Every structure is written in C-alpha cells, then in structure tokens.
Amino acid sequence: MEAQSKSVDTLSHPEALQTDVITLNMGPQHPSTHGALRLILKLDGERVVSAQPDIGYVHRGYEKMAEAMTYNQYIYLTDRLDYLSAIFNEWCYCLACEQLAGIEVPRRAEYLRVISGELCRLSSHLVWLGAMGMDVGAFTPLTYTFREREMILEIFDLLCGQRMTFNYCRIGGVARDLPAGFIERVRDFLKYFERMPDVYDRLLSDNAIFLARTRGIGTLTQELAHSHAVTGPNLRGSGVSKDLRKDDPYSVYAEFDFKVCTQSEGDALARYRVRVEEMRQSARIIKQALDQLPAGEITAKVSRVFRPPVGETYARVESSRGIQGFYLVSDGSAKPARCRIRVPSFAGLSVMPKLLHHVQVADVVAIMGSIDFIVPEIDR
Amino acid sequence: MSRPELQVEQLQAAFPEAKAEAGKAFGPELLLGSVEQLVAVCEQLKTAQEFGLEVLEDYTALDTGEQFILVLRLTSNQIITRKLTVKVSISRAGAKVPTLCPVYGSAEWYEREIFDMFGIRFSGHPDMRRILLPDEWKGHPLRKDYKDERMLKRPGA
Amino acid sequence: MNRFFKEPWDAVLSLVTGLMITLRQMFSKPCTIQYPEERLIWPDRTRGRLVMPRTEAGKHKCTACLMCQRNCPNGSIEIKVKTIAGSNKRELDDYLFHLDRCTFCGICVETCPFDALRMSHEHEIAVQDKARLKLHLQTETIRFNPAWRGALPAKDDTVEAQKPGQSSEERAD
C-alpha cells in the first residue's frame, strides 16, 4: 500500500474512493417515515443516488369499498384517510354529496365545520411540528406540541365523542350541535394557545442546529411543484400563494379575515415557517367564527336514504396538507358508482425521488419530515 | 388582475376535433374524440399562453361497464381559479394509451395507480408497475367485473 | 474571524434560550395523569363500547326492527329474530355484536328508532382471547346510565343554548 505515493484528495473527488453503491431499505417500520412507508435508497457513501418510495402497505381499498356502501355509511370511513385532520376528509366527502344532490347547508352548520376544521388544522400542524423537530434531533418541541394537541383532542371529545375519528359531518350539515361549555372551552384554549407559536419559534426557528439542518435543504422549485401537483403548505413554501380558502372560497371562508402565508425559498425551513404562521391564522379564524356564530339549524332536510340524482361531481377543500378532492359518480342508486379520492400527500410523496436526489443521508429524514405526508391517506 | 375563466368557445376553437362543454363539476369539460390526441392536447393546454394549465391535479379512470373513461383535472397555479376537466373514452379491451409523463410529472404515479386499479396500460411509461397493491395481486379491483371471495359480506345484505 | 466567533456564540445563545423555556416548564402543573390510579372524566358524548341498557323494569327496548344491522357499515351487528308462538309478533332472539369489527362510529345508536342502544363509556376493552369479543348484548344486564350520550340522535342531545355570537343587542329586543 505504501507503494502508492501519489495521494488523491477524496473530498473533492469522491469517485476515487471507488465505493460501492449500497441499497438501503428505510422502512416500512421506521420512526421517521411517519407510517408504513418503505423508501428504497441507493447510497454512494453518504450521498443518495436514488430514492424510490414504495407505498401500499396500508392500502385498504377505500375506493372499492365505497361501491358497496351507502352514501351515509361511508362518511365515518373517510376519517381514517388523513387521521390527523379527519374533519377535512368528511367535509370534502359531504361537500361532494351535497353538490351532487344540490343541498344547501345551513349557515350554522358551515360555521361548525369551519371551527372544527380549523381546530383540526391546528392539531395536525402541531403533530407535524413536534415530529419535524424530532426528525432533526430536537425532542422537546414534541412534548410541548403534543400537550397542546391533547387539549384540542379533548375539545373534540367534548364535541363529537371521539378524539380522532370524529364522524361529525353529515350530508347536509353536521351530526350534533355544540355541547354545553364548548365555546368557553375553545376560547380558553385559544387564549392559552395565543403565545405558543412564539414559544415554538424561540425553541426551533432561532435554534442554530435547527437552522443548519433545514436552511437550504430539500429545495422544492416552483417548476417541480407545478409539475408534480404539489399543493398546500409545501406549495406555499415555494412562493405560490394558492389556498382554496381564499382563492376558491367554499363554505363560509369568504367571511373571515385571514392571511395566506407564503415563503419564497422553498426549502425545509420555508415550509416550517409557513406552517407555524398558518397556526396563527387558524387560531384567528376560529376566534372570528366563534364571534360570528349564527343561530339556526345544523342540518338541511335530507331524507334518511340518500339517493342523489344521476350525475357526477368533484369537490375540493383545503386540508392541512393541501387540496383534498372527492370525485363522486352517481347512478341514481343509494351507493356511489365511483368514488375517487384525490389526496394531497400522494402528490407530495411523488416528488420525493426528485427532492432526495443527491442529498446527504441525514437530510433525507429532515426533508421527509418537512413535506408532511401521511401514509394512510396516500395508500387509501 | 385575475384573468377570466376558460370559455367553452375558446376551447372549441383551439381544439376543433374535441367537443367542449360547460361542465358542472370542475370548470368546462373537454371531451376528446380519441386517446391519441391526449398528449398533444395536454401539451398545448400546458404551454399555450391562453391556457397555462400547468398542474395535473388529478388523473383517474372510470369504468362505465362498456368502456373506460379517463378523467383529468387540470388547473393552474398562476391563474388559480382556472380549471378544466378533460375526458376521453377508451375501449375496455386493451386500448393503447400514451403516457403523459413527459408533460406532467404527477402523471407518473397517477398512471401507475390507474394501471393498478383498472389494468389500463400506458405506453411509454418509465415504470409501469403496480403501485398500491402487491405485484402478485390478481385482477384490477376497480373494474366492475372484479370479483373477490374474501370481501366481507354484511349480514342481511 | 467574525464568523468564527459569532456562529458558536449564536448557537450557545439559542441553546440557552431553549433551556430557559424548558426550565420554565419545570414549575408548571404537570399535564399528565398517573393512569391506572387516576382517570380522566369522560365527556358525555364519548363513544365507548356499544351496550343495550336495561330500563328500571329490567327490560331492554329492542324490538328487532333490524335498523341497526342494516345501517352498520361493517357488519358488526347480527340479529336473530324469533316469532312469538301463537301470534306473528317478532321478538329479539339473539343480538350478536362483533366488538372486533366495530369502529365506534355510532351509526347504530343514531339510527335506532326505539332508543334501545347506547354507547357506554367503557373503553378498556382489550382481551387476550378474540372469542371474547363476540358479545350477546341481550344477555347483559347493564343498567341505563343517563350520562351515556354518545352518538344520540341530534334531537335528544343536550346542547349549548344557541345564541348568536355578537348579537347581544339583537337578543334584547
């Protein structure tokens, strides 16, 4: 060995090391994949050569199941798509059914949907924030965000009897009215929560390690985001101000004053900033909704056996991860002929191979954490 | 600032071989005559200034029993309210569908899913495998003629 | 040179800020409870295991109308009906509840026209033998508990008095 006198700078010429490309299976059971997702990584040393997500581990055949269930029976199932923000699934599905049959939802019901939806967005972002912090090595934020999330889940328990699988929306409205003491409880929570985003900011956004792990990492360019139909906070982190709540206002969102938060950098830090800001805005919307809550009915008059006329529709809502869509085709019977679910995480994950190209292994976790996908939703 | 929605006449003029209609669900509807036009039409919808639909938000299929219908939802991130549904019918027996991957990146996974669920093959697709179901799965579940004896039977149903 | 000193200094500073926040938590009330000894009080609407409570007279209210069986999304309920000898009146024979399939959606309670079902607050339902998850609800003699209000039809529910948020003036006149 000593015979080789010439030395090569292997830092600037890594190929001189002649390392083999190794294949690494990340998942399906891996703490940072946020669910049963397998990522097949090809590594050259510390560098990712290619990354292929392998999905379908929790495929349950939602679109097939819909064909065997009545419209009403299917509502509770949609909770289990994106279980961290279940209301949006229900809401979107009910919206599609209402569009099919031309049902007008009472205003109070719309408000209740907005309140529960924004609470859901808060709790989902809180989980994401904790998990994201943990992915890059900060454990403390997780314990704080889960404490706050617990309060939201308790509010949901009060409202609809379950913490995560609510089964709250109904075709034409919501299942039940507010329980006694609910408004007080939410107001108390909001008061408590008001200063929390600043605490997270101080914990994470000013932390040198967190900044080093996220700034300039996993940059999602606008072209890539357009081409892969990325939506939601990930898109807004790339500088596109697109939020259905503002741009295509469904429900009663037009009546609230809130900002669409964007960041132009497109890296993991930008996505983080967008989500923290979104939490503040969600809290604002809830506060306004509680102030303006109208009295009245909570469901429209819908017959028990829901039979929409022949036709088709495509309803979308802005869920906490992006645009959630339901495409329903009715043949006039009590069961949908086709139910297609457009989920935001599917697009968010399909961009992964491009985002993970030529990054360091340690950044894979940070990038995946910042994209915030959720596997049961992708697999359906 | 926001430019107006897509107009049916405008679409009809740009694509004389297709049929443009006022759709109810998601913008106007463009019904293509044959699946061969699909790539060229999408290319034009994406790049031409007057359309600028650079996002393929959703791409799925529909089994009517006699034929399959491919349903595309196009939208834009620049002119956000702009949306368009493109539909094209194909025969149930092994029609050749050209892939949209070169035009839209999201098409890659959507097409894999359509193949998985309906058995529609896309020619020119870089990675035509199943995506959700295991590779050794038999049949394509969302076809109307799919049967599976392991499906749960409800009592009294 | 500036960078050489400034970056570590910033890092240490941000660390101290973080530690201050954590330190403050040490003096706040714990937000956890010691589970088996302490328990949370469940809100009325909590949806626990399905039960068929008995009235004061010790009877259940089910008339075997099969509404719940038809509406349950995943076939957790199987009902056997018998006809009473000498008349063509129907009566409940067996109410088999597959707890292993139930998703606690509450549709059965919501659709029962005779108020025969309730979702109790029982939630510690793990067993070691799957066979014990097949329950025959008509054999249980669980007393009715008015606090079980999970998934009740909207009309029977206790709600907050509806008052529009900002319109205290409106209410006055």
Ligand code: SF4
């Ligand atoms: S429990 Fe209620 S819905 Fe079910 S069979 Fe008895 S009466 Fe009918």
Ligand code: SF4
């Ligand atoms: S709670 Fe839902 S799943 Fe369970 S028995 Fe009732 S209807 Fe069926």
